[in-house]
Amino acid sequence: MLTRRHALAAATLPLAAPALRAQARYPVPTVTLVTHSSPGGGSDIFLRELIKHLQPVMGTNFAVENVRGGSGATAVARVARAQPNGGMFYATTPTYIQTTLLSRPEFGYDSLDPLSVVFLDPEVVYTRVQSPFTTLAKAMAAAKANPGRQKWGAANPASLERIALERLNRITGARAAVVPHEGGGDLMINVLNGTLDIGIGEVQEIRAQLDAGRVRLLGVLTETRLPDFPDLGTAREQGIDLVVTKFRGLAGPKGMPDEIAAQWSTALATVLDSPAYKAVFSKESLVATPQLLPRPAARSFTTEFAADIATSLRELGVAR
Amino acid sequence: MAALFSGDGLVTILFAFAGCLWGIFGGALPGISPSIAMALLLPFTYGMDPIPAIVLLASVYVGAEYGGSIPAILIRTPGTNASAATTIDGYEMARQGKGGEALGISLISGLVGGLFGLVVLVLATEPLARVALAFTPAAYFALAVLGLSVIASLSGGSLLKGVIGAGLGLMVATVGTDPVSGVPRFTFDSPELLGGIRPILVMVGLFAVAEMLVQIGEPPWAKAEARDTRLKLPGFGMMRRLFRAQAIGCGIGTFEGVTPGAGGTVAAFMAYNEARRWSADPDAFGKGSPEGVAAPESANNVVTATALVPLLSLGIPGSNSAAILLGGFMVHGLTPGPLLFERAPEVVWGLYGGLLAANIAMVLLGMVILTPALWLVNRPKPYLIAAILCLIVSGVFAIEQSVFDVGLVLGIGVVGYLLRLAGVPVLPIVLGVVLGFMLESNYRRSLMLSAGDHAVFIEDPVALVLLLLAVALTAYSFWSEFKRKT
DSSP states (O other), rough: HHHHHHHHHHHHHHHHHHHOOSSSSOOSEEEEESSSSSSTHHHHHHHHHHHHHHHHOOOOOEEEEOOSSSSGHHHHHOOOOOOSSSEEEEEOOHHHHHHHHHOOSOOOOGEEEEEEEEEEEEEEEEEEEEESOOSSSHHHHHHHHHHHEEEEEOOOSOOOOOOOOHHHHHHHHOOOOOEOOOSHHHHHHHHHTSSSSSEEEEHHHHHHHHHTTTTEEEEESSSOTTTTTTOHHHHHHHTOOOOOOOEEEEEETEEEEEEEHHHHHHHHHHHSSSSHHHHHHHEEEEEGGGGOOOOHHHHHHHHHHHHHHHHHHHHSSOOO | GGGGGGGGHEEEEEHHHHHHHHHHHHSSTTTTHHHHHHHHHHHHTTTTTTHHHHHHHHHHHHHHHHHHHHHHHSSSSSSGGGTTHHHHHHHHHHIIIIHHHHHHHHHHHHHHHHHHHHHHHHHHHHHHHHHHTTTHHHHHHHHHHHHHHHHHHHHHTTHHHHHHHHHHHHHHHTOOOOOOTOOOETTOOGGGGGGGOHHHHHHHHIIIIHHHHHHHHSOOTTTTTTTOOOOOOOHHHHHHHHHHHHHHHHHHHHHHHHTTTTHHHHHHHHHHHHHHHHOOGGGGSOOOOHHHHHHHHHHHHHHHHHHHHHHHSSSSSSSHHHHHHHHHHHHOOOOOSTHHHHHHHHHHHHHHHHHHHHHHHHHHHHHHHHHHHHHTTTOOOOHHHHHHHHHHHHHHHHOOOOOOHHHHHHHHHHHHHHHTTOOOOOOOHHHHHHHHHHHHHHHHHHHHTTTOOOTTHHHHHHHHHHOOOHHHHHHHHHHHHHHHOO
8 A cells, every 4th residue: 555655655755756856755655753752741842843844845744653661772672674765764772772782672773774863962970069179170170189089960870971971080080989860851950959069060051050040061961062052151161071962853664765865954944944933943952963864874883882882881790 | 930821821821721630630540640741732733832831741740749638538539649539538538527627638738739839840849859869769768668657547446457567568569570580470471560550559459449339338428417508718827727738748758759750649648647756736637637638739730740740850760650751752853861950941941830730730730620529429329339430430541541550450349349348458559569669679680789788778877767767657657656655
């Protein structure tokens, strides 16, 4: 059924294409974007916002499907089994790579083909306003001066954030206690009540406390400063060689034709450039990565990222 | 508040009713927890205005926490974690032919709890938020220990078997990603187990599936058996008798609601325990005491309001349900937190008004639904059991579209059946599963923070008070048990 409709769409293509737009018509009428996040979760909100802006550019319908369970493995399996006709994609975050490394799912991250990496989620280091630290450099200097005395918090035990703090430990020799929590809320309480000296997380997670003037940003772990926090120095600027990249992108089943991938990267580039969408994602402090939109770039980025995180998880003794 | 009575206000009230109705059904279906019921509705709120959207979600929460007690009373199958404690006396009352009365008590106690919680939420959000912030990992550990101290009264006859049950529950809670090191534990390389075994699955298996297995082995109930077929709301005399139990439920529910992570389940168990301790007739507990229904039911409905304290004032969701509600806020570009009251006061007040409407809706809908529900469970047993098993399997499957979860629940059900034959009480197991992660993760976090020094648990004032309270309550339970036996 699906294939016949597909053929029909292909047959009408030469007639319709020149009249409608310069870009070739998208081969399927409805694209399903699958996320492991539950409705209202990070990736879910991200996708629903994105499709509002993608719909007019690509001229097809979009649906978001929440496939929860198995820490992302169920969603990956769903997309890996789909036909590579551009009808289904998975919204990637580092989670799908971590799950593959921590367990042995039937379909791992490498059974999908990365399509595009759209955004980087900047990680920031923060503390409560009562803290004596005003910059990451000062916090690290204090940690160096009192080895083994500082307490640092990350949201989850097998997360990029924890890996980042352990790297900070190695860089500075602070031997700080890195305390993982169960989600950002737990962590925030312990930063606010002074149990922890510093915490690490995404800007969106701490936005409420930041706006209320209860926490202070110490540094951001990106290559360049964030546009909405121009005064916030990066870790590198503060003399600490640490960059953490958390990403959001799309991946599809293997064997998808290059033309479809090219259509996506053009469409995504258009959307990222549109002022309406820019307003949305800059409010979330997301950093657009136009250079990672083409499939080859997304592929090599994902491979490198996975190798890097595999090393880190092995060093922590978490993965084999 | 005047806006509530304008056109928009009426729409909001309508959504409060709709949400509450959906919540009662979701809560009553085993497997659909309040957070799942909310998550299923969330996508429909994307296109709505912020106030009706948030009221709709919060009303689902109110309705679901109440709805869970209906099957808990009628078929000994709690629909939600927090209604597990209600099975003890609620089902006993139903067996004695007082099911309609038990449903009436749970409905009115839920209303009392919900309204009390709402008053607390409106008046005391700011000071209660400070309570939430005073909880360090050591204090959370102590809170979990305090929760475990109710094992004795959940154990029925044998304390030893109760402790075995709680031990089993704590062991189940160790499955999944290690809370500190991140190493996968007892997951056998299966990604389904990385997130651990969710308490709702354990509960559905131990209660719902096991109960059906027990029922299958028993003869069909006689038509002549005197069973309530109508809902019976408590009268003035009964309300006076329930006052103390409801007050205890309200107090404990307030406290547990504002501390993120504790939640309605622990509140209901503790309220049950304390209501029994302070009751004029503690021996009636476990044998169909109306107070044994009133205390947990008021406690878990207080939590539906007070769990919003850390969410609204700090932006920190204290439970899965609060996390879904947070998602609802975010979708509409609102960030709960210290500034919400200044930036969007109309949303906060709209939510308060909506919660009031949801609580009233709960009573009205309950009065309409409960008599048919009583009729339904009096249908011929083979049909009933088959229908319930279908609901269980489809409900569990609906959560994450996972066949693995269905297998897990059925397996746990068989284990629950065997445990029941062995006389091991199941409530301590549920308590263990609910508290295990909180207990372990905060114990280990505390020791990381103190560099391995156990003094952290007595140096933290909140932790010290809670631990002393746990010791005192446990000692008192043992003492009164000892006194009763001699």
